[in-house]
Amino acid sequence: MSPDFPRTLAIFCKVVDNYGDIGICWRLARQFHAEHGIAVTLWVDDLASFRRIWPQVDTAAELQNIDGVTVRHWAGQDGQFGPADIPDLVIEFFGVDIPPGYIEAMAQREPRPVWINYEGLSAEEWVEGCHRLPSMHPRLKLIKHFFFPGFNEKTGGLLRERGLVEDCARFQEDAAAMAAFLGRFGVREEEMAALKVSLFCYPHAPVSELFDVWAQGAMKVSCLVPEGVAREKVEAFIGARAQAGAAATRGALTVRVIPFMPQTDYDRLLWACDVNFVRGEDSWVRAQWAARPFVWHIYPQDENLHHVKLRAFLQKYAVGAQSLVDFSLRWNDAREGQMEGLWTSLQAELPGLTRRAREWEAQMLANGDLVSNLLDFARSLST
Numbered sequence: 606m607s608p609d610f611p612r613t614l615a616i617f618c619k620v621v622d623n624y625g626d627i628g629i630c631w632r633l634a635r636q637f638h639a640e641h642g643i644a645v646t647l648w649v650d651d652l653a654s655f656r657r658i659w660p661q662v663d664t665a666a667e668l669q670n671i672d673g674v675t676v677r678h679w680a681g682q683d684g685q686f687g688p689a690d691i692p693d694l695v696i697e698f699f700g701v702d703i704p705p706g707y708i709e710a711m712a713q714r715e716p717r718p719v720w721i722n723y724e725g726l727s728a729e730e731w732v733e734g735c736h737r738l739p740s741m742h743p744r745l746k747l748i749k750h751f752f753f754p755g756f757n758e759k760t761g762g763l764l765r766e767r768g769l770v771e772d773c774a775r776f777q778e779d780a781a782a783m784a785a786f787l788g789r790f791g792v793r794e795e796e797m798a799a800l801k802v803s804l805f806c807y808p809h810a811p812v813s814e815l816f817d818v819w820a821q822g823a824m825k826v827s828c829l830v831p832e833g834v835a836r837e838k839v840e841a842f843i844g845a846r847a848q849a850g851a852a853a854t855r856g857a858l859t860v861r862v863i864p865f866m867p868q869t870d871y872d873r874l875l876w877a878c879d880v881n882f883v884r885g886e887d888s889w890v891r892a893q894w895a896a897r898p899f900v901w902h903i904y905p906q907d908e909n910l911h912h913v914k915l916r917a918f919l920q921k922y923a924v925g926a927q928s929l930v931d932f933s934l935r936w937n938d939a940r941e942g943q944m945e946g947l948w949t950s951l952q953a954e955l956p957g958l959t960r961r962a963r964e965w966e967a968q969m970l971a972n973g974d975l976v977s978n979l980l981d982f983a984r985s986l987s988t
């Protein structure tokens with residue numbers, strides 16, 4: 606096992622939907638390079654989605670270098686690969702089909718690369734049994750291993766860059782920095798005292814019902830919604846096109862449409878808000894590192910399979926926080942219930958949820974960071 610392994614790495618990312626696929630792959634790529642000095646090539650099939658979370662991306666470039674990472678537009682290239690093109694470590698994201706010619710070249714390379722299938726995050730128990738499992742290629746002398754992120758030491762842990770928790774804590778202790786950051790989006794001085802909420806969810810979330818409850822409530826709420834999120838419901842509330850800069854106040858609620866921002870700024874948004882509504886996978890993880898209360902809108906699956914995944918997480922996370930369980934199930938259409946009562950209970954429990962968020966963060970820190978864990982595993986497999 607060599608500590609210098611790997612020197613080179615390729616990540617294959619197919620954007621299935623939205624921004625989570627490229628969001629996670631980009632974090633991985635940057636961290637492998639910046640913290641471990643690895644030469645990373647990121648193959649991605651959708652540069653337009655990438656650009657949305659990272660404005661430096663040139664959507665017309667077949668090949669570009671961004672922050673030291675080689676980014677290649679993955680557009681059906683095949684048949685052009687030889688063993689010399691293959692890096693020490695190959696990561697396929699969520700089981701994407703790597704080009705067959707690339708796999709042939711992997712099999713011809715000496716030594717063979719370590720091949721990892723990076724899987725989705727879930728708190729379900731079966732994950733622990735599948736983490737690190739090998740899968741033989743049916744024809745070639747190649748073994749692929751499954752690598753699962755997760756919430757305990759039997760999994761790969763969570764993605765976390767070096768210094769992330771410290772940067773977040775420093776920012777959260779600096780009221781002026783937070784006010785200046787939110788001020789960029791038009792949040793006024795007097796709004797800083799309101800309950801600041803960021804809202805990122807899928808279009809089917811019961812946003813209008815929650816807006817009604819907030820508008821009629823006693824507590825002032827300032828809700829920041831990145832452009833494009835829950836567009837129709839946001840437009841219904843503000844009575845205008847939901848473009849960045851649009852805002853409206855009704856009763857106790859102000860809704861502000863803010864730009865869809867670069868990934869690093871989105872992190873800051875989560876750090877600056879009192880409660881975060883997040884979705885999918887990457888923003889869900891970032892909300893956990895923000896150490897503030899959050900509500901997760903899970904990516905929907907057929908036959909409501911996602912409800913199982915949602916409950917598995919809530920069982921681990923929402924310890925002693927029934928209001929969060931109830932609210933989350935309602936938010937995800939896994940139960941019925943009056944939004945007003947559900948929100949009132951959740952609101953009353955926010956101080957306890959803040960403590961729980963910090964406790965959870967400490968628990969997650971103990972699992973190490975995913976990139977280091979993945980590298981340890983890859984080294985143990987290298988010959």
Ligand SMILES: Cc1cn([C@H]2C[C@H](O)[C@@H](COP(=O)(O)OP(=O)(O)O[C@H]3O[C@@H](C)[C@H](O)[C@@H](O)[C@H]3O)O2)c(=O)[nH]c1=O
Pocket residue numbers: 620621622623624625626627628629657658659805831864865866867868869871884885886887888889904
């Ligand atoms: C709101 C916002 C998000 N982002 C980033 C944060 C994340 O990296 C990314 C959003 O990704 P997610 O939170 O995962 O939600 P998502 O719904 O966008 O992404 C996904 O969910 C996965 C579970 C599925 O596999 C994917 O197919 C995909 O649907 O966008 C910004 O950079 N700026 C913003 O303003």
